[in-house]
Amino acid sequence: DTEVTQTPKHLVMGMTNKKSLKCEQHMGHRAMYWYKQKAKKPPELMFVYSYEKLSINESVPSRFSPECPNSSLLNLHLHALQPEDSALYLCASSPGSSPLHFGNGTRLTVT
C-alpha cells in the first residue's frame, strides 16, 4: 500500500457542485504536490507546496483551489468544473530532491 493516502478513490460530480479531494502523508515530507493525469498521458504538475506554502502554480484555472492546512494534509477544492477536467488526480510528497511518493489517485468524473 502507498504511504500517501488519497480520498475519495472515485468521485462523480456535476458542473455546479463543490467538492474536495484530500491527501495525507505521515512520512514527514515537507513538499506536497497535485498532478492531473489524463488517460494514456503522463502526469501534469498543477501545484507544489513547500513547507506548507504554495511555491508553484502551473497556471491552473481558479476552479481548482489548493489548500495545505498542515504539513501532513493537502486538499484540492473543486468548484464549477468542466467535463474536460475529468481525470485521475494524483497527490505526491517528497522530502526534497528524493523521489516523489505518489498516492493512488482520485478518479474524477465531471458530468
Place this chain on the structure above:
Amino acid sequence: KNQVEQSPQSLIILEGKNCTLQCNYTVSPFSNLRWYKQDTGRGPVSLTIMTFSENTKSNGRYTATLDADTKQSSLHITASQLSDSASYICVVRGLNYGGSQGNLIFGKGTKLSVKP
C-alpha cells in the same frame, strides 16, 4: 526545449521474455533520471534513479542504464512476469528551477503488456 521521449509507445511480450524500454532526453542542465512503474489505476512508483556519474543500476529484475553523453537511458526487464504489465515512465530532473520539483520533465511512458 526540455523534452523526454520514450519508445516504444507500447510493447507486448510473452511471460519469461526480456525487454528493453528506451528514454531519450534533451533536458539541460541535467540532474537525474528516474524510471517509474505505474500500474493501471494506481500512482507511479519509483524503480530506480540514475545520476550523471552512474552508468548502470539494478533493482531486482530491472536494470537501468544511462549514457549522459548521448542523453539516453534504457530500462531492461529480465524474465518478465505478468505483474510487470504496467506503464513505465521516464522522468528527468533539470537543475535550473530551484529546489522544488517543478523542474521534472515526464516522458509519455511505455505501456508494457506481458502475456501468458
